Amino acid sequence: MINNYLYSSYKSFILVFLLSLFSFTAFSQDIPSEPAAISAGEQLFNGNCKACHRVNQKLVGPALAGVYDRAPSIDWIKSFIKNSSAVIASGDQYAVNLFNEYNKTQMTAFTSFKDQDIMNILAYIKAEAGKAQAGPDGGGQDGGAPVPPQGGDTAPKYLNIILIGMVIILILLVIILGFLISAIKRFLDQKTLTEEEREVVHSPITAGSITRSPGFIFAVTFIVAALGFKTVINGLYSVGIQQGYAPKQPIAFSHKVHAGQYEIDCKYCHTGVMKWQSATIPSVNICMNCHNQIKSGTNTGEGEIAKIVRAYNENKPIEWVRIHNLPDLAYFNHAQHVNVGGVECQTCHGPIQEMDVVRQHSLLTMGWCIDCHRKTDVNAKGNAYYDKLVELHNKTSKQPMKVEDIGGLECSKCHY
Template sequence: MIKNYLHSTCKIFLFVFTLISVSFSAYSQEIPKEPAAISAGKQIFDSNCKACHRVHQKLVGPALAGVYDRAPSIDWIKSFVKNSSAVIASGDAYAVNLFNEYNKTTMTSFSSFKDQDIMNVLAYIQDETIKGPGEQPGQKQKVVDGPKEEGVPATYLNVLLVGMIVILILLVVILAFLVSSLKRFLDQKALTEEEKEVVHSPITAGTIASSRGFIFVVAFLVGALGFKAVINGLYSVGIQQGYAPKQPIAFSHKIHAGQYEIDCKYCHVGVMKGKSATIPSVNICMNCHNQIKSGTTTGEGEIAKIVRAYNENRPIEWVRIHNLPDLAYFNHAQHVNVAGVECQTCHGPVQEMDVVRQHSLLTMGWCIDCHRKTDVNTKGNAYYDKLVELHNAKSKGNMKVENIGGLECSKCHY
């Protein structure tokens, strides 16, 4: 009797424990709705997912609206995001169906993602699902305001200057013609000796051109202009502003970064964690072009070059555009990940460029000027707390990069 009682009690205890565990598990899997989680999720989505997915539109992968209801479970989503290949290889029916439906394209594995990162992404997707579909990429190209030119462009000024010189020469020729005609007219009149002396003055264009003063002025102007040209040439050594070489594949940033809003960090993977932003590998291109074979202005032939390079297991020989001398040290991660500098700050409106060009000077003076003008991004970074305190004790202005050693030679030079 006591044994049966204890057995029944254990069953009840196990049932209650299981119920509590399931309830706690369900609660822990609830998608967050806090604005901070949604904002963090959007940032992760834009940097990692947006190249292949949209919330309300099928792209390389499926539309993600309501994915948390369609998928087998939240835990399944976490496993699939972290290692989709393993889930497919396990024979999971839902994963295999997705794999076959999307042309057997394997999703990039994000093994570095924490569970909270994935939950934040789901929070963003849920928020966008509730808002409903808006304007989708491809329906209308996004217009991004680029830097506006101030004043009259240099080309127009040059044309205007040449035009003024031509007009001046014409006026001199007309004036010389009028003087010559006037002299011939006056020679036919009865003039006094004084009047003849004025008309036939020894100061002529020929005497002026052969005078020492005129020769000195001309020589000085020619020498000054030549010296200025030499100085300008020396200052332009190593400066490639506007350099836009022809690439082996006609890749358009205007389509990828502009129209389809693919985040720069998705392709240039080193920008958040290393000195170099890195050039995208063929594998990154094939994440999308396993399925996208046409539909871009570059044409089928350009995409075929990517596929050919992938099949032959060889890199695409992209021509480097932005080069710094070996004696200069620049770290992308420090500027992008820590300082929060946008790519367009240095590289210009890349999202508007069919052919990428060097937008900025990238000279020492250009960097120093930026360090003198830029406020240090100290928000949420305890590393700067003491520095901010010391700076505020001595100055009322914002703390600039130069205030924390941004102009020290050893910061950029080995």
């Protein structure tokens, strides 16, 4: 009987142990430490989190170092990242306190994240938590490398410098070679030479002998090849760049007359510039707000205003030709720049009030945009959204806060 009791207790112990082991295996979630997981987490962090968070310092949201220890659980972190609003609305005390602490700033819901994605992000945060942040030597935040300067025409400029340098070197080599030949001739003149040798030494240099020489052929071939290579590279770098593009429009609308002479506000015609991604092209109805009264030339049916009236009467849109084109992979929001950033139209479009025919004034390349984000100060006055950002920025820098300091160089800002 005792043996049966011991056997039963032993089975119970084994069962409890196995259940405990299963529970630990099933519900414990160790943060991965593999380099592949950390690398994947870094990409996800930089693309989705870095605009509002840093690992070792507060930004819009809290510093994330140690978040896996502070939060109630890993499962809680997953739920909060996927839908923070739902967690806060549920009354979760930790979530509510966090929401109130950071000025009730709503975190973006990352519903597309898988559990493994979140674990990879935590792996990256844990790996970075112990690293020292880059100092004032130009390094990026959280130990990131500084972003190299970019520009639309950087490579062609460097090619010009390289080619000029090579040409200078060739000229110096020719001069040095001339001195060497002269010195050798003087040296040989002091020697006893045969008549045949003397003819070779003192043979006249003619255009024919120069053009047939291997050195000259090499130099010409090199220069032609270098110029051809530079032309090809310049051509490749100009693909997609339409600076100066000024297509003929169906109606010869003059910005010089409307925006310049009559000082009509750009926002009156381009109504979407303060509200939407697109500035919008004015409809015929907007044109007719003025041209119901201003009808010069409409009696004869000739002139540009007559074309507007005809389109209005026939209820047909004017088929304007688009001038400023961005690739489909790039996102640009006019309202964000004009309404929030206070950017003037002329900053990107040039002296539009002086143009009879509108042309693309700026490069509109990625390098051009990035350069602007690096140089442009954030206009934070009167906008409470920036108060916390300005406070944090002023603790670490004496320079004005630039667009790049608030995520203006993050890839996902323009490409998503």
